[in-house]
Amino acid sequence: MKLRLSRETLAEAVSWAAHALPARSAVPALAGLLLTAVQDGAGAGSLAVAGFDYEVSARFLAEAEVDEPGSALVPGRLLADLARALPGGGHEVELVAAGSELTLRCGPVQFELPLVPVEDYPHLPALPPVLGSVDGGLFAEAVAQVAVVAGRDETLPFLTGIRLEFSPRTLRLVSTDRYRLAVRDIPWTPAAEAAGAEPEKPQEPVDPVVALVPARALHEIARSLAKGERIAVSAAPDDSAPGGGLIGFSAGGQEATTRLLGADFIRYQAVFPTAYAGSAVIERQPLLEAVRRIALVADRHRPVRLAFTAGRVTVDAGAGGEARGRQTLDAVFPATAEPITLAANAGYLVDGLSALPGEEVELHYTTPTRPAVLTVAGDDGYRYLFMPLRSA
Known part of the structure; x- marks a missing residue:
């Protein structure tokens, strides 16, 4: 294998693929990044850099000047460190794999890296069929908003995931840790509609395509994908089909896949109150700062209280x-409404208020011991539900 490409392109490709490198692995080959140089019939060349840990794969396809096609498996962390440290100044990088070594040259710098046998590397999963596409920046924002409540308890897999529901017009993201629940709806474009087909108009509601994705992996993929592009979403939710139990995302030269969680999600719709006793509108940033400030005097086992009265x-x-x-703040709370006090975990309030994008938030309530919901004032596209605590 012999090729040349820009220093910046190599650094970007290696950085992306390194997302899939395992922190530790009993399989030495998984600590490597797979480099594959190809050349098409017209003479155009490309380099694919890929990482895989049996759960998540990441692959970056970059243009390169390929003299000799081939593959090489290189120590991943080391290559990532070297790619970041290469000298600037417009130098190209030359990669040459021969025998048991990969030679990397960039201007006056040269490194020799030991190679791992390519045949030891597992087969990389292919992207499943494309479902549709979504705006990259909007998707990253939505994932971050719901990932904040995803649980960490690996003994209950559904708590560690984000549920994606692909309806004809809306992509819904949902996650919970049993004490909180976050739901975000964003628009997306199904593949058939993007291809010019007329949108289906079913006579009866159609069940959405559903995928339960590990929250940590999805958050990392969404925030790292190119924000200025649309992301193609590929999925095979049925793990009984070939390539099933897998979801993929691609934008530009970046591709990533992750295994789906084989667990049932809760009936989250039933958790939301069917009606609210009332609501209050407060400026988001002052309320967030007040909760952070007052929480400093609260024992971690005791709640912060929000007491609503007329106008405050x-x-x-x-x-x-x-x-x-x-601390007292102004609030839009009717004088005719019955005053109410809600006690809540300060961290939960901070997470919810931080995730909301608007200048004003609306807190919807029923009783002091029933679920309360935070939204942007006048917009329920993102709903953050939390369970109040018993006031001390």
Whole structure:
């Protein structure tokens, strides 16, 4: 294998593929990045850099000047470190694999890296069939908003995932840790519609295509994909079919796949109240700062309280014999409404208020012990539900 490409392109390709390198692995080959140089009939060349850990794969396809096609398996972390450290100044990078070594040259710098036998590397999964596409920046924002509540308990796999529901017009993302629930709806374009077919008009509601994706992997993929492009989403949710139980994402030269979680999600729609007793509108940033500030005097096992009265909300924490704090903010809360106090985990409030994008938030409530929901004022495209606590 022998090829040349720009230093910047190599660094970008290696950085992307390194997302799939395992932190530790009993299989030495998985610690490597697979480099594959090809040349088509017209003489155009390309380099594919890929990483895989049996759960997540990442592949970057870049243009390259290929003299000798071939493959090489190179120590991944080392190559990533070297790619970042190569000298600038417009130098090209030359990669030459011969015998048991890969020679990397960039201007006055040269490295020799040991090669791992390519035949030891597992077969990389192919992208499943394309379902449709979504705006990259909007998708990354939505994933971040719901990933904040995903659980960490590996003994309950569904808590560690983000549920994706692909309906004819809407992509819904849902996650929960049992104490909180986040739902975000964003527009997307099905593949058939993008190809020019008339949108289907079913007489009866059609069940959405559903995929439960590991939250940590999806968050990393979404934030790393090119934000200025549309992301093609590929999925084979049925793990009984060839290539099933897999979802893929691609944009530009970047591709990634991850295995789906084989677990049933909760009936989350039933968790939301069917009706609210009332709501209050508050400026988001001042409320976020107040919760952070007042939480400093609260024991981690005690809640922060939000007390709503006509035209205001008081954030307070602490009790007799302890440190106490309070701050009062303006709020749109009717004088005719019954005052109410909600006690909540301060971290949960901070997470929800941080995830909301608007200048004003609306807190919807029923009773002090039933679920409350935060949204952007006048917009329920993102709903953050949390369980109030018993006030101390």
